[in-house]
Amino acid sequence: PELAESNGKVIYLTFDDGPGPHTDRLLDVLKKYNVKATFFVVGSTDSSKNAIYQRIVNEGHTIGMHSYSNQYSLIYSSTEAFKQDYKQISDYLYELTGIRSKFYRFPGGSCNQISNVNMAEFADCLNQEQITYFDWNVSAGDTTSNYTKQDVLNNVLGGVSKYKTSGVLLHDGDNKSTTVQALGSLIEQL
Numbered sequence: 001p002e003l004a005e006s007n008g009k010v011i012y013l014t015f016d017d018g019p020g021p022h023t024d025r026l027l028d029v030l031k032k033y034n035v036k037a038t039f040f041v042v043g044s045t046d047s048s049k050n051a052i053y054q055r056i057v058n059e060g061h062t063i064g065m066h067s068y069s070n071q072y073s074l075i076y077s078s079t080e081a082f083k084q085d086y087k088q089i090s091d092y093l094y095e096l097t098g099i100r101s102k103f104y105r106f107p108g109g110s111c112n113q114i115s116n117v118n119m120a121e122f123a124d125c126l127n128q129e130q131i132t133y134f135d136w137n138v139s140a141g142d143t144t145s146n147y148t149k150q151d152v153l154n155n156v157l158g159g160v161s162k163y164k165t166s167g168v169l170l171h172d173g174d175n176k177s178t179t180v181q182a183l184g185s186l187i188e189q190l
Contacts, residue, residue, distance in 0.1 A: 008164055009160070009163075009164055009165070009166070010164070010165045010166070011160055011165075011166045011168060011190055012037075012038065012165075012166065012167045012168060013030075013035065013037040013038070013168050013170060014037060014038045014039075014040060014064075014105070014134070014136060014167060014168060014169060014170065015037060015038070015039045015040065015170050015171060015172040016040045016066050016105060016169065016170070016171050016172070016173070017040075017041075017042060017066065017070060017171050017172065017173030018039060018041055018042070018052075018171075018172035018173055019039075019041060019044065019049045019052040019053065019056075019172065020172050020173040020174050020176060021174060022172055022176050022177055022179070022180045023039075023052050023056075023172045024052060024055070025180045026172050026179070026180055026183060027052075027055055027056070027059060027061075029180065029183045029184050029187070030059075030061070030183070030187075031059060032184070033184070033187045033188075035187055036060055036061050036062070037061050037062075038061065038062040038063075038064055038103065038134075039056050039061055039062070039063055039064065039172065040064040040065065040066035040103070040104075040105040040134075041053065041056070041063060041064070041065070041066055041089075041093070042066050042067055042068060042069070042070040042089070042173075043067075043068035043069065043088060043089050043092050050096055053093065053096045053097055054096060054097055056097075057097045057098075057099055062103065063093060063097060063099060063101055063103075064101055064103035064104060064105060064134070065086065065089045065090060065093065065101050065103065065104045065105070065131075066089075066104070066105050066107060067085050067086070067089055067106075067107050068085050068086075068088040068089035068092060069085055069088075070107055072107055072108060072112075072114045072115075075107060076112075076114055076115035076116055076117060076122075077116055077117075078116070078117060079117055079121050079122070079125060082117070082121075082122050082125060083125055086104070086125065086126070086129070086131075090129075101131075102130065102131055102132060103131070103132055103133075103134060104126055104131050104132070104133045104134070105133060105134055105135070106119070106122065106133060106135075109135050109136070110123065110133055110135050111135070134167060135167065136167040136168065136169035137159070137163055137166060137167055138155070138156055138159030138160055138162075138163070138166045138167065138168045138169065139155060139159065139168075139169045140152045140155050140156050140168065140169060140170045140171075140179065140182075141155040142170055142171050142176060142178065142179045143171060145175075147178055148178060149178055149181045149182040149185070152170075152178065152179060152182035152186065153182055153185060153186055153189065156168055156170075156186055156190075157186075157189055157190070160190065170183075
């Protein structure tokens with residue numbers, strides 16, 4: 001789902017690593033502005049989060065896979081480990097939401113230098129399952145510990161000015177209250 005289309009520009013808001021303690025508040029802000037986003041989620045053993053996965057789907061957002069474990073050393077240790085983690089998140093989301101997601105975002109991106117295996121092998125695994133993977137070309141910079149609301153606004157607004165189509169990387173995992181604080185202003189300025 002796209003945020004806005006004007007003057008030929010398209011902006012996609014995406015959130016990685018959730019659901020987290022702030023996901024409901026992010027969803028509230030998106031609802032207020034009638035904006036849809038894509039949530040690349042991870043698995044959770046916390047059953048209190050089950051309703052959040054369902055809320056993402058019920059409110060018309062796209063739910064994508066970001067791995068089950070989000071543990072790079074495990075996911076990227078071998079092709080078999082990657083396939084197992086992919087199957088686990090795919091089945092998990094289907095069980096919770098009834099949706100068999102067709103979208104994936106590699107933890108660290110498809111060109112990360114963390115993997116022990118060539119990333120093309122993992123991309124082939126997804127292609128065999130008819131899964132499309134997405135990277136980003138604009139980062140909010142909200143993974144650092146000391147980012148501010150203004151940092152998020154500056155990073156995103158500066159980034160989207162460079163592209164006709166922008167995939168904006170934001171996060172909704174733990175410790176992301178600043179991202180929530182920035183979202184309304186970000187949407188208004190975009």
